[in-house]
Amino acid sequence: DAGVIQSPRHEVTEMGQEVTLRCKPISGHDYLFWYRQTMMRGLELLIYFNNNVPIDDSGMPEDRFSAKMPNASFSTLKIQPSEPRDSAVYFCASSLDYRGMNTEAFFGQGTRLTVV
Amino acid sequence: AQKITQTQPGMFVQEKEAVTLDCTYDTSDQSYGLFWYKQPSSGEMIFLIYQGSYDEQNATEGRYSLNFQKARKSANLVISASQLGDSAMYFCAMREGPSGNTPLVFGKGTRLSVIA
Numbered sequence: 001d002a003g004v005i006q007s008p009r010h011e012v013t014e015m016g017q018e019v020t021l022r023c024k025p026i027s028g029h030d031y032l033f034w035y036r037q038t039m040m041r042g043l044e045l046l047i048y049f050n051n052n053v054p055i056d057d058s059g060m061p062e063d064r065f066s067a068k069m070p071n072a073s074f075s076t077l078k079i080q081p082s083e084p085r086d087s088a089v090y091f092c093a094s095s096l097d098y099r100g101m102n103t104e105a106f107f108g109q110g111t112r113l114t115v116v
Numbered sequence: 117a118q119k120i121t122q123t124q125p126g127m128f129v130q131e132k133e134a135v136t137l138d139c140t141y142d143t144s145d146q147s148y149g150l151f152w153y154k155q156p157s158s159g160e161m162i163f164l165i166y167q168g169s170y171d172e173q174n175a176t177e178g179r180y181s182l183n184f185q186k187a188r189k190s191a192n193l194v195i196s197a198s199q200l201g202d203s204a205m206y207f208c209a210m211r212e213g214p215s216g217n218t219p220l221v222f223g224k225g226t227r228l229s230v231i232a
Contacts, residue, residue: 033219043207043222056219091161093220103211104151105220107161 006092006108013115018080021111023092024073033105034067034077035091043091049075050097082115089113119143120208120223128229129198136183137193137226139208145169148212150191151220152182155205164206167191195228203230 005024013019025032034046047057052069060067064083069075079086089112093105121140129135141150152164167175167182175182183192195202205227209220 042224045219045221048219089159093161103149104163104166106163107153109160112159 004092004094004106004108006090006111008111009109011111011113013082013113015083015115016081017115018078019082019086019113019115021077021090021092021113023075023077023108025075025092025094026096026106027073029094029096029106030072031095031097031105032069032075033093033095034075035093037089037091037110038087046077046090079113082113084115087113087115118223119221120210122208122223122226124226125224126227126229128231129195131200131230131232132197134194134196135198135228137195137206137208137228139191139193139223141189141191141208141210143189143210143212145212148210150182150184151209151211152180152191152193153207153209153222154202155207155225156201157204161207165193198230200230200232203228 007022030051033048035043036046037043046059047067048055049069067077089110091107091110093107095103095105119142123138148169150167154162154164165175165177165180165182167184174184179196181194205225207225208223211218211220
């Protein structure tokens with residue numbers, strides 16, 4: 001398997017523009033997580049899905065952020081409108097539900113977002 | 117309250133020496149998992165090692181071992197025979213609960229620099 005695939009790897013956009021980040025989880029994984037990494041706040045969970053259903057979106061910073069998972073192999077994180085403080089590295093991760101067993105999350109390469 | 121605390125923002129170690137990276141955690145759950153990830157300068161998140169709360173033996177994976185002290189709620193990572201390629205950020209993370217797939221919560225990380 002190619003692992004978790006994120007696109008784009010880098011995104012530079014102007015304040016006020018819409019940004020869409022994409023993620024393809026590992027085939028067969030039933031959990032998908034979106035994290036944001038900044039120097040100040042570290043790695044924060046934004047939202048996660050189980051079997052394509054959002055389970056907890058309490059980490060989404062505000063209404064400008066939205067995430068969808070229309071099927072088991074694709075998820076998007078959208079920011080509209082974007083602001084400079086959204087600049088960060090956004091990670092997608094997926095994992096498999098082996099109850100009671102080691103279930104590390106596998107991370108994508110991340111999308112480095114810069115909003116100018 | 118912080119669930120994962122990594123008190124060492126930065127560490128230096130001489131090549132071929134061993135180094136311990138500290139991690140303490142806070143949970144009231146009896147069942148949980150502890151993870152360490154490595155993030156090199158290229159940015160990807162690499163899973164290193166896992167310790168389950170009911171595991172009686174300390175986890176080991178090659179040059180990595182986890183010094184698990186349950187009563188003290190600590191899960192320190194030990195890297196033996198450090199190599200230049202070990203220079204990276206290291207994150208401790210915890211997953212609470214018995215079911216296997218609540219999200220990982222991360223500490224702020226420790227930057228390890230290996231000196232030749």
